[in-house]
Every structure is written in structure tokens, then in C-alpha cells.
Amino acid sequence: MSTATSHSHAPAHGHAVDHHHEPGFWQKYIFSTDHKMIGIQYGLTSLFFLLFGFILVMCMRFQLANPEAPIPVFGKLLELILGDAAKGGSMTADLYNSFGAMHGTIMVFLAIVPLAFGAFGNYVTPLQIGAPDMAFPRLNMASYHLFFWGGVLMIASFFVPGGSAKSGWTSYSPLATVAEFGKPFNGQTMWLIGMVILITSSLLGAVNFITTIIQLRAKGMSWMRLPFFVWAQFVTGFLLLLAFPPLEAAGVLQLSDNLLHTSFFLPNGLVVSGQQLPVSGGGSPLLWQHLFWFLGHPEVYVLILPAMGIVSEVIANNTRKPLWGYRSMVYAAMSIGFLSFIVWAHHMYLTGMGTKVSTFFQTTTMMISIPSVMILTALFVSLWGGSIRFNTPMLFALAFLPMFGIGGLTGLPLGFNASDIYLHDSYYVIGHFHYVVAPGTIFAMFAGIYFWFPKMTGRYMNELLGKIHFWISLIAMNLVFAPMFIQGMRGMSRRMADGGTAYYGADDIALTLNKSITHAAVLLGLGQIPFIINLFMSIKNGRKVENDNPWKATTLDWATPTPPPHGNFAAEPVVFRGPYEYSAPGSKADFLPQDQKS
Amino acid sequence: MFEILKKFGMPEPASAHASGIDDFIGYVHILMLILFVGWFAYYLLALFKFRASANPRADYTGVKSHMSTYLEIGVAVIEAVLLVGFAIPLWARAVEEFPVAKGDPATDPIEVQIMGQQFKWSAHFTGPDNKWGKQDIKSASATNPFGLVGTDDEGKDDVVCALGEPFKVPLGRSVICRISSMDVIHSFKIPSMRVTQDAIPGMTIPAHFKATQVGSFSITCAQLCGSGHSVMRGDFEVVTPEEWEKWYAEKAAAGGGAGSFE
Amino acid sequence: MKYTFLLSSLFLGSTAVLAGDVTGKVTVKGTPAAERPIAPLMADANCGKAVSGPVNTRHYVVGADSGLGNVFVYVKAGLPEGYKTEVPATKAVMDQVGCLYEPYVMGAVAGQTVEIRNSDPFLHNVNFMKSAVGNPTFNFAQGKGAKPVDKVFAKEEVFVKLQCNVHPWMFGYIGVSSSPHFAVTDKDGKFTIKGLPAGKYTLGFKHLKGGDLTQEVEVKDSGATVAAAFDVK
DSSP: OHHHHHHHOOOGGGHHHHOOSOOOHIIIIISOOOHHHHHHHHHHHHHHHHHHHHHHHHHHHHHHHSTTOBOTTHHHHHHHHHGGGGGGGBOOHHHHHHHHHHHHHIIIIIIIHIIIIIIIIHHHHHHHHTOSSOSOHHHHHHHHHHHHHHHHHHHHGGGSTTOBOOSTTTTOTTHHHHTTTTOSSOHHHHHHHHHHHHHHHHHHHHHHHHHHHHHOOOBTOOGGGSOHHHHHHHHHHHHHHHHHHHHHHHHHHHHHHHHTOOOSSOOTTOEETTEEOSSOOOOOHHHHHHHHHHHHHHHHHHHHHHHHHHHHHHHHHHHTSOOTTHHHHHHHHHHHHHHGGGOGGGGOGGGTOOHHHHHHHHHHHHHHHHHHHHHHHHHHHHTTTOOBOOOHHHHHHHHHHHHHHHHHHTTHHHHSHHHHHHHTTBHHHHHHHHHHIIIIIIHHHHHHHHHHHHHHHSBOOOHHHHHHHHHHHHHHHHHHHHHHHHHHHTTOBSSOTTTTTTTSOTTSHHHHHHHHHHHHHHHHHHHTHHHHHHHHHHHHHSOBOSSSOTTOOOSGGGGSOSSOOTTSOSSOOBOOSOTTOBSOTTOSSSBOOTTOOO | OOHHHHHHTOOOOOBTTHHHHHHHHHHHHHHHHHHHHHHHHHHHHHHHHTBTTTOSSOOSSOOOSSHHHHHHHHHHHHHHHIIIIIIHHHHHHHHTOOOOOOSOTTTSOEEEEEEEETTEEEEEEOOTTOOOOOBOGGGOBTTBTTOBOOOSSGGGGOEEEOTTOOEEEETTSEEEEEEEESSSOEEEEEGGGTEEEEEOBTOOEEEEEEBOSOEEEEEEEOSOOSTTGGGOOEEEEEEOHHHHHHHHHHHHHTOOSOOOOO | OOOOOOOOOBOOOTTOSSTTOEEEEEEEESOOOOOOBOHHHHHSTTHHHHSOSOOBOOSOOBOGGGBBOSOEEEEEEOOOTTOOOOOOSSOEEEEEETTEEESSEEEEETTOEEEEEEOSSSOEEEEEOOOSTTSOOEEEEEOTTOOOEEEEOOSOEEEEEEEOSSSTTOEEEEEEESSSOEEEOOTTSEEEEOOOOSEEEEEEEEETTTEEEEEEEEEBTTBEEEEEEEEOO
């Protein structure tokens, strides 16, 4: 560690001499092993997928508000791209299912996790622990490239005959196997291969993060001096490492069911469309669900923990005071990490579960709500006594708190099996997890982007555009997701290609809400335009930062030159104190950086 | 107390156990509401009171009281009460306490096989002889979902409402649904009865309810099952016991359900 | 179900119809079981409104003098080596109307485009699992007002059986013949196959319940007349 840092970083005046071979375009931007470039690659790719997943859901929302109607303008484009699958520019039930499955898959595996873990994790973690790079830079590069090609494969699957996977992002067997039975190479096959590649990428990333955080901490950076963001990434690394392999195995087994007609997940006596399925049977559809949700639930915390990490950094910085209950937050994060492995079957209450097993899983589910409440409470309490600056990153971080709060609270009636009997697989569920992920995690991601952009580029993002982006997003997100609770209460099931017209009269509130949600979703889409403009314009035209630490922050990521060069630190940092020494008594400045001696 | 929830639009409960579930949903939502309103009020106050212009230098220590710890303990205790006092007993009643036959043909629970297929529900009653007709997977087809063989005596009076044909159940008598699927996973959900049970191929899982209101009710498929998932609606009627006996006898006389439309 | 081959071909002289045409009649021996009312169709919220009066199965369409309708008649063998089959440019049309396929049984030439329409104002899906290599397997949804979908069956397959899973009682049968010389019997069991060059042929008769019959026939310039009967036991 010490040799690596001192070797690669001569003082600033020796800079030009030190870098006697400037890397070429390919090496610098494409096959980079620098964690910061890889972080930016992850960031841009996952933002693209975020937009892509949003476009998919906009098509679905149009269909829900106007069942069977051709999509204006964009429908023509769809027909052009997808041909017969989007004939006449309208969403068929197949296309709806296909977009639905891909929206979920893309948002979870290609947009939000890579953004939270791949982009922020990669860029910020080594900086915050005072490391020159990740422990395994080449592995890091391989991880990104696998992610990229996995994503390409997922998008390519739209063009396979029969279209992409259309059995939901959960890909339950036997539907996933029989949906295109008899077609050797179908969208589901592509999905599974894509997933195996993406999982491999995540595993490489997870190993790398864990090793880096254990091995490459700067001198003096003891465990309890780690910023909470690093703790969150650390726990996330373990979640990915331990939860993904079962799904990778399950993916290979389902691939074998689809291609080789084995029966790992297919029971005896399947009769599809009146024909006995020509497979041996004897498998279990529930096995797939167990393996899937064994990943699926920890995955929820993979989405949440890094978001909590980012929000903690931004809140500590902009309240100008230490995080309240830092230690309890760290222990809570570890408890979440452990407990998240034993709650998965609460997704499966209605698969015929008896009282004993369901009692176990709902007890663990209630237990895991406690550390989540602890972290959220600590962040709420941290506001008290602060000197709160309302800049754009802080607005997003602050909005995260009540929004994630709604997401978490609405998880309660789903986590109790008795209320889940009624609410299971209804729009209530959709509202719940979107509150967690959209105005929750995605807001945290925006906070992170606005917060670290000055470090990445040396320029601020525009505050006015940022605030427009924030307010439109906040209002629109709530107009989109809150009505879903009402739809769910009315008993409206999810994944209905016709938006429930088979069950409700045209003037039923469930259907009128479909229309208002779609309008709000359009507003949400428009609200992202200022962000996109801001993101790209500010790279060249943003206001320049005054110094390397524009937010007057304490953590090591702000102790680097701006933007940080290859190898990060001008001199090997030494850590003298905890991560959030803001407004310490006796200190004149209202912040004491971790690497400042006194 | 739960008038608010009705305004949220939960359908009128129509089964004996529904009000228990509705009350529970109500209690949980009250807890959620109290927590949210409390948090949110505190949050707005904190944001206003500690804005930078009003409070230029932050307080290093912040909150010193243990209020939040008590709050967390409080939440945990309430959750535990909801869990032990309500959720577990309600669940046990729903999935384990099945009504048993006492030998009285007028009040004994009615058993019905429910079969899901892409994209219809089918129902199969024993008929007046209380014996299931012979079933064989080899006889199963798109229009004979229960695989009724059709050559045996027991099956001659079976009542089959196949492929979405509405069936009837009597008011005030327990109905045990033995739910399965012949192709992919469906979910048998009757919102008004507060009944949901996944229909999983290779498994037969029972669920039960006792109707407390006459009328027509819909069955929703609550698990994505393919392109027709959104139209996989089933309907059934709850009628008075007399009406039901009449319907049952007529259906039984019309002959078993082994025939095919194919 | 047992069926027997009853009548061999009759050769007629100058009184025959157009040269090279095979005409004939297919009959049924015995009384088929009564058709079943399709109760779920009539009870369905959408379908019930789309039809008037009770709808029965159409397994045996029996007309005057025991004529059996909906039999697909085609040339199984006998066309000369390298016989040039012209694939019609027109589309063969299969419609979905009133929760039934219309026509119930139809023919198409291998390679001809089959247009699948949905005239109902609600969702159907069209599901087909091929058995002939080279033909497509498909399962697509067709909602209200959806554009027709074209499918091409490249290889002979009798029958291509379409089914709808939204309405599992819906079946539609397409006889895909490698030659353009085929016919579907009308409600009285009569059919005409046009334009066969003189020669000896094996004709195939396919009924969805009665199964297969074959019959040798010699076609002269003046044509030929055949008769066939399915036996219901």
C-alpha cells in the first residue's frame, strides 16, 4: 500500500515527468484499469439503462391508460424497430409482458445496482479509504466489460424471434420455460445468458470491493473511522458475493430446462395448451422461487444500502454536524446484511406455506425492519441541531428520508402474512417497492451525482436546473406511485396488460387513476430533461470549483486533487480522526478533515 | 374505525374471515400513519428550525435524549404485538384450521377442485354422490382440465364448470378449494373473500372460505401467467342454499364433465 | 374411433364436368354424438355478448344425404416429379369472430400467406405448435383492433391446429397442402378440386374427428368423380 502510493504520486511539480507514457484513447477510456474511469463508465452506462428502462415503462404506461390504442409517434418508431411485435404501433399483451420483464430486469440489474455499486462504489470507495486504486484493477475492468456485454445481450434479446423474455423479471418456472417452448433460442435464453454474465460481473466486483476495503485502507483509517458510505458498500459487497451464486446456479439450471429439456423446475404432468409437455417432470417450480428470492431479497438491500451511504455523506456534510449514532448505523447495516439472508420466503407466503415456516419468515421480516428504522431514525435525528444548507444534493438526500420512509412503512402490511393475503401481487406491492427504489434509491443516486460531480470534473452542476429537476421529480414521483396504493387497495392485480379493464368499469377510480398516473409519468420524464442538460453542459460550462474541497467536507475523497489523477492522492494520506468532525467544539473552522493533523 | 379504508376502495368483505383480515390491515395502517405523521412533523420542524440562515453554527452533539431509542423499542413492541396477536393467528386460521365434515350433508364443507390453465379457471364438484370421478393425467386436455376419464360411475354426476363457466356456492357453508394448475403458476384470488392462493402445477393446495353475502364475485389471476394473464378472470355466484341445491342437482343430472370441445 | 374405407373411385365419361376437375362427395356412415353446447363461451362476459343464441361444437357438420362437411381433401401423391406449384399471391384468411375460428376448417398452399385476423373487440391469442419441420411455431396475442398477423407455413401439414388459450374451446384447422389442388367439403359434403392434370393420384381426406382416409383416383382430361365415407362407430 505505502509503496504503491508514494511510487505513483510524485508532488504536483513532478507531474509531467512522472507520466512518461500518456495512455491512448482506448486505454484511457475503454480498457481503463483506473477505478475512477471505470466508475464513470459504470455511471454513464447505467444512466443510459435507467433512461432505457424508463422508456420501456412509458410505453407500458401509455398502454395502461389507453389499452390497445396505438402509441402516438413513438409507436411508429417501435414498429420500425421491432417489426411485427409492435404491429400498428400498439402494445400487444406479449409486448407489454416483454417490456414489463425487461423494465424490471434492466432497472434492477443494469441501472440501479451498477449505478449504486459499480459507479459510486468504484469512484468513491478507494478515495474515501485513501487507496490509490482498487485492489484488483484488471478484475475491475473485467467486471465492467462483463456488465456491458451482459447489457448488450439483454437489449439484443428484443430482436430474437418471439421477442425478449416476457415472464416477468422474476422469470418463474414453468412459465419461463413454456412461454416459448419448442423454440431453441428465445428471449428467455438470452435473458438467462445475460443474467449469468451480469452475475459474474457482480461477483468480480464484490470480491474486489471487499478486498479493497479490508486491505487498502490508509494509515490510521480504522474500521470505526470509515465513512458510512464505505460501510454500506462493504456490506453490499458481501450481499452480492453470497446471494448471487444461488441465482447463477438457478439460471444455468433453467437454461438447461429450456434448451436441453431437463426438468429441474418442471413438475410431473404438465399439460400446456392441451398437450402433455414432452419432458420427464419431477422438478419443482418452488425451487426456482427459493433460489431466485434467496438473491432477490438481499438484492433489495443491495439497492438500499449504497443509497443510505450516499445520503449519509450528503446529510453529514450539509447539516455541518456529525452523523448522529454513527456506530449504531454501522451495526444496523451489518444486521441488515445478515438478516437479509433469512427473510426471502416472505415473497412466497401464498405458495402453500404453513404456519410454522411463515411465522419464521415474518418474524425475521419484522426483525429486519428494526435496523432499517434505526438507520432512518439516525438520519432524521442528525438533522436536529444542524446548520442545514439546502443545495441540490441536500434536497435530494433530504427527500430520500420521507420517501424511503413511505416505501419502508408500506412494506409492513406486505411483510405480515395475514394482510399479504389480500395485498399480495396487487398494485400496492408495485407502489411499495417503487417508493423504495425510485424516490428512494434513485433520489439518493441523484444526490450523489450532484454531490461528487465537482470532484469528478472540477465544476459544479447548475443549481437552478438542479432545483427544477428536484421539484418536478419529487412531485411527479409521488403522483405516480401514491395512487398505486389506492389501486392495490381496490384489489387491482399487477402485470395486467390491459390495466384491469377486464375487472373494472371504465369510470372506476382504479382506471381513472391509470390515466392520471400516466400523465404524472410524462411529467416525470420531462423533469429529467433539465438533469440531462445539466449533466452534460456542466462538464464544460459549469461554475469552476474554488478549491479541491468545495463542499468543505471531511472525508478523504475531498483531499485529492481535482479531478483526482491516476493514483488519486498527491501524497499518501494519514487519517487522524473519525469521518464526520463537523462543527467540533474548540475548532474555528466548522469542519476538520480526516487527514488534518490538528 | 375502518371507514377510511373502505374509502380506499377495498371491496365489501363477503366471507366469514374477511373482517379479521380487514381489521388487521386497518391496525397496520394506523401504525404506519402515526409513525409517518410523527416523523414527518419532526422532519419539517427540524428543516425549518435548523436552516443555515437561522442556525449558522451546528451543534456538534445534537440530540442527547434517548427518545429515539424508546421510539424504536416502541415500534418493535407494536410489531411484535401485531405479529403474535394478529398475524400468526389469522394465518393459522386461514391455512390450517380447515372445516371438517361432521356427516351432515346440509352443513358439511363443500369441496371443489380448482384448476388453473392458460387462461381460464375451472371448477369441479363431486356431485351428490360425494365421490370424485376418475381422473387421469392422460385424459387431460385443453378442454378437459381435470382429466376426467368419463367411463366410471362415480364421475357421472360430477359437476364441472370448465373454462371459466361460472359456478355457484351456497351462502353460509364452508367451501374448501383444492387449487392446482395444469401448466404454469397462477394465483387464485377472490378479492371480496380475502382469499389468495397460488395455483402451482404439480401441487394441490387447499384454501377455504365461508361466504356471508349472496351475489356475483370475480376471481382474479394474481400471478403473471402469459399473454392472457390480464383477462384470466373467473366468476362465481354465491346463492342461497336452496337455490344452490337446485342448481347442483340440475348440473349433476346434465352429466359429468369429461366431454371435450376440441 | 374406427373408420373404414368404403367406396372406390368411379370413372365417368363425357358427362363429367370441366376437364381435369375432381368432384365428389364425402359422407358419414352412422350417427355422430350430439354436439355439445359450448357453455363457457356463452357464459363468458365478452363472448356471450358477441354471439346470439346457443353455440355448439362443430365436430360433425352433417348435411343432406349424410354429406359430411369440413373434410379437407388434398392430393397426397401422384403429381409428376418437378410439378410446378404456383403459390397464390392472395392470402388465405382465418378470422376470429364470436370466440370461434372462422372458417373452422380451411386450406392453404404451402408457402402461401395466411392472414390471421381478430374481428372480436377483445383479446385472443393464437397458439400453434408445429409438427412439420420448416413451419413456424408461434403464440401471439391479438387484442381489440389489432392489425392482422401474417404467417407462412412452408411445409405440408394437415392439420395446422390453431388454438386460443384465452378461450380454450377455440380451435381452428388449416390444411396446408404442398399442391394447390385441395378443397374443403361444403355443408353437404361436396367438393371440387380443380385443374389436376391427367394421371393417377392418391387423394387424402382428413376430418378432425374421423381421421384420415386415402383413395386412389385416375384423372382423365374430362376429370373424375370420387366418393368417400367416414364411419362413425
